Amino acid sequence: MTAWSWSQAPEAAKLTLPAATAVHMQVQLARTLRLRTLWPWLAVTLAVTLGGGAIVHFSVESADRFADYVDSWGIRAIALVALGLGTAAVRQDAEAGALSFFLLRPQAKTALPIGRWLAVSLVAGALGVLSVTSLWLLTQGTSAAMPFTDLLALLLAAVLAALSYSATFVTIAIWSRTAVGMSVGWLVLMDGLATQSTSFAVIAPSHYLATLLGHESPPETTAPAAVAALLGWTVLMLIAAAVRLQREPPLTHQS
Amino acid sequence: MLTPLPPDNTVLRMQRVTQQYGAAVALLDATFDLQPGVVGLLGPNGAGKSTLIHLAAGLKTPTRGKVTWLGGKSQGDPALEGQIALVPDGDSLPKLDSALSLVTMVLRCHGLTAHDAETRAKAVLSRLGMDAKWHEPLGGLSRGQRQRVKLAQAFAMPARLVLLDEPLNALDPMWRLEVAALMHEAAQNGACVVVSSHILEEVQSIAGWLLLLFRGRVVAAGSQAEIRALLHKRAQALRLKASDPRALARELLSRAPVTELKIDAHYLTVQASEPAELFLALPHAVLASGVRVDFAATDGDDLISLFQALAKEVK
Numbered sequence: 001m002t003a004w005s006w007s008q009a010p011e012a013a014k015l016t017l018p019a020a021t022a023v024h025m026q027v028q029l030a031r032t033l034r035l036r037t038l039w040p041w042l043a044v045t046l047a048v049t050l051g052g053g054a055i056v057h058f059s060v061e062s063a064d065r066f067a068d069y070v071d072s073w074g075i076r077a078i079a080l081v082a083l084g085l086g087t088a089a090v091r092q093d094a095e096a097g098a099l100s101f102f103l104l105r106p107q108a109k110t111a112l113p114i115g116r117w118l119a120v121s122l123v124a125g126a127l128g129v130l131s132v133t134s135l136w137l138l139t140q141g142t143s144a145a146m147p148f149t150d151l152l153a154l155l156l157a158a159v160l161a162a163l164s165y166s167a168t169f170v171t172i173a174i175w176s177r178t179a180v181g182m183s184v185g186w187l188v189l190m191d192g193l194a195t196q197s198t199s200f201a202v203i204a205p206s207h208y209l210a211t212l213l214g215h216e217s218p219p220e221t222t223a224p225a226a227v228a229a230l231l232g233w234t235v236l237m238l239i240a241a242a243v244r245l246q247r248e249p250p251l252t253h254q255s
Numbered sequence: 256m257l258t259p260l261p262p263d264n265t266v267l268r269m270q271r272v273t274q275q276y277g278a279a280v281a282l283l284d285a286t287f288d289l290q291p292g293v294v295g296l297l298g299p300n301g302a303g304k305s306t307l308i309h310l311a312a313g314l315k316t317p318t319r320g321k322v323t324w325l326g327g328k329s330q331g332d333p334a335l336e337g338q339i340a341l342v343p344d345g346d347s348l349p350k351l352d353s354a355l356s357l358v359t360m361v362l363r364c365h366g367l368t369a370h371d372a373e374t375r376a377k378a379v380l381s382r383l384g385m386d387a388k389w390h391e392p393l394g395g396l397s398r399g400q401r402q403r404v405k406l407a408q409a410f411a412m413p414a415r416l417v418l419l420d421e422p423l424n425a426l427d428p429m430w431r432l433e434v435a436a437l438m439h440e441a442a443q444n445g446a447c448v449v450v451s452s453h454i455l456e457e458v459q460s461i462a463g464w465l466l467l468l469f470r471g472r473v474v475a476a477g478s479q480a481e482i483r484a485l486l487h488k489r490a491q492a493l494r495l496k497a498s499d500p501r502a503l504a505r506e507l508l509s510r511a512p513v514t515e516l517k518i519d520a521h522y523l524t525v526q527a528s529e530p531a532e533l534f535l536a537l538p539h540a541v542l543a544s545g546v547r548v549d550f551a552a553t554d555g556d557d558l559i560s561l562f563q564a565l566a567k568e569v570k
Contacts, residue, residue: 004378006437007444009412012256012366014336023363030360031351096350097343098357100314101408105364106337249314251343 012106017114020107024115025122027102028089032123041081045127048077052135056142066144070135070154071213075206078128078161079187085123086169087179089116090241094174094250103249113241117170125162132158157212160230164205167237174241174250205233257413257445258334261326264290266416266447267311268327272320274306274471281306283471285320289416289447293438295462296451299562303471304451305344308418311449312341325415337365340409344420344451346401350394354385354404357393361408379407382437384430398425403434410437417441417448423457435461469562485561493533495523496550503548506540507533524554 015023031037051073055066090113093099103109132154139145172186173179190204201207201220208226221229244250260266267289274282282303298304309315310322313330324335349357355376362372380386383403393401402425409417417438423431438448438461449466452458458465465482467475475485492515497503500523504516507525511533515526527533541548 002374002378004375004382004410006410006413006440006446010367010371010375012337012371012412015364015366020364023360026363027360030356031349034351036351092349096347097345098349100312100341100343101357101361102364103314104312104337104339104341105361106366107364247316251309251314 015107015111017108017111020111021115021118024102024112025119026115028116028119029122031092032085032119037085038123041084041123041127044077044080045131048073049131049134049138053138056138056144066139067146067150070132070146071157071210074128074132074135074154075157075161075209075213076191077131078124078158079165079191081127082120082124082162082165083169083180083183083187085120086117086166087173087183089120089170089173091173091179091250097251099249099251103245109245109249110242112245113170113174113238117167117238117241120166120170121162124166125159128158128162129155153213156227157209160212160227161205161209164230164234164237167234167241168205171237171241171244174244177250205230256337257415258325258328258338260291260415260445263326266290266325267449268321268323269307269310270321270323272310272317272322274303274310274315275318280471282310282317285473287466287473287476289449289464289466291442291445291447292464293442293448293450293462295458295465296449296468297453297455297458297465298451298468299453301470302453302468304453304468305420306471307468308341308343308420308449308451311416312339312418314341337412338415340412340414340417342405342409342419342422346398346425348393348401348404350392352393353390354380354393354396354400354407355389357404358408358411362411365412375411376407379411380404382410383407383433399427399430402426403430406434406437410441413441413444413446415446417446419448419450421451421453423450423452423454431457467561475561492524492526492554493530493537494550494552494554495525495548496521497523498547498549499544500546502544503540503546506544507536510536510540521549 052066052069055069090099093102102112133151136146136151136154168186169183172183176182191206193200208221208229211221211226212223265288269285269287272282272285273280285307296304296307306315310317313322313324313335316330323329325338328335355373358376358380359372362375363369367375377386377389380389383406385400385403385407388396388400393404396404402422406419406422409419422434426434438450442448450458450462459479464478465476466473467482475482477485495503498521500518500521504518504523504525507513508516512528513525513533514528517524525533
């Protein structure tokens with residue numbers, strides 16, 4: 001093994017934004033893809049799938065009820081996974097005083113929130129896709145069978161939910177010291193109260209996810225507009241996260 | 256790649272820097288320059304050391320004043336990227352990461368390839384005695400071991416400014432020596448290593464230059480010799496063991512502006528309005544009185560006394 005020497009460090013080249021993003025994504029995936037971290041979210045996904053299975057088994061005649069269950073609980077489970085993983089993504093470094101280890105390196109600070117968000121989105125999205133696909137498969141051959149086009153809409157909604165909710169919770173955790181409380185509050189406000197009011201619904205991601213899943217009748221927004229709104233929200237959140245890290249990163253010890 | 260030092264060798268310059276958190280002033284009007292070498296940042300808890308370190312790292316923007324690095328470069332200057340390393344205060348680290356994975360990832364962010372990053376991470380962790388604990392989760396390590404991992408990430412790549420907030424906490428004497436050797440190696444290669452501590456003696460033995468912080472103010476700055484001279488000036492009392500303390504006291508009274516005098520058996524404690532004059536008068540008084548002095552010591556010329564005196568002034 002090479003002996004350490006201060007002056008004989010290997011040559012390093014400044015990372016491009018995509019390369020730095022990939023490194024941060026790798027950091028987050030290495031932390032997330034362990035049973036110790038992942039089991040609560042696997043349990044949530046499994047519980048939602050089993051719940052769907054129970055509805056198919058016990059009230060198979062009610063196709064509408066099953067579709068409602070898939071739409072609401074399938075997507076809410078993704079929001080919950082994004083909340084759990086997203087709030088921990090940057091906050092655990094900040095709370096451990098380790099954020100500066102990464103921020104002081106020669107790379108764009110923007111790479112950190114983007115990389116962490118991509119990793120959280122990937123895991124939340126994968127679990128969401130797994131869950132909605134399992135639920136769709138459960139209906140096949142029963143009277144509640146959902147058409148293939150419904151599966152496509154569900155998969156699109158699952159991916160967009162993972163991207164937008166993950167961005168939201170990663171950003172809340174960068175801005176707030178009480179990330180979990182704030183995120184739960186935000187979720188209740190946006191998924192609950194805002195969608196009850198037509199005037200406020202336009203700022204709620206769940207409103208646009210409902211559009212994609214055909215919940216609105218007649219729809220107030222077209223599907224492409226809903227996709228654009230969700231992607232726009234995601235970008236807005238990531239900009240907010242990057243601005244905070246650039247100007248005043250959350251540091252724990254400020255005595 | 257290290258950015259070259261400017262002609263005046265200034266690594267960090269703070270000009271009238273003030274940092275407020277709401278109404279609380281954490282740092283007030285700090286003005287100083289730092290050059291390569293080991294600098295001790297001394298102050299009791301709550302003096303503003305961590306705030307100063309975060310400002311020096313460029314992780315905070317001061318409420319007022321200006322912080323510049325390497326000859327006038329400001330926060331966000333691309334030439335400063337990778338030039339600053341930091342060990343923050345506190346002993347927590349991401350619990351599930353291993354020492355090797357954390358330091359490797361930090362080095363990957365520095366632009367090293369995966370192979371180079373792991374090789375370098377192993378080398379620096381070995382230097383700090385962590386080779387047997389590479390793969391263990393950081394949450395399971397002792398405080399001292401976690402501190403060494405934090406130091407490893409800071410020393411993993413050369414930097415112009417290395418900021419270490421209470422780096423010797425939880426380290427046993429052997430590792431304190433090793434870490435001091437690392438600091439000196441970095442300083443000899445042109446780095447300015449700032450070591451904060453509230454334990455005065457440990458920094459006195461490492462740093463050549465001292466910065467004393469009290470209640471958010473830089474109350475003294477200078478070389479060890481300059482700070483010693485300052486302490487000498489502030490010496491409050493001279494304590495002597497003499498064969499005839501009364502005779503010696505008489506001589507001192509006639510030669511120095513003595514303000515207080517106390518005799519207890521063979522001991523004489525004497526204070527003067529001008530301590531320097533008292534010290535100059537002492538050998539003459541001893542010769543003139545013909546007494547034998549077995550022991551002489553000053554009270555109030557250590558850093559603790561200096562902080563206590565400064566506390567009274569700041570109040």
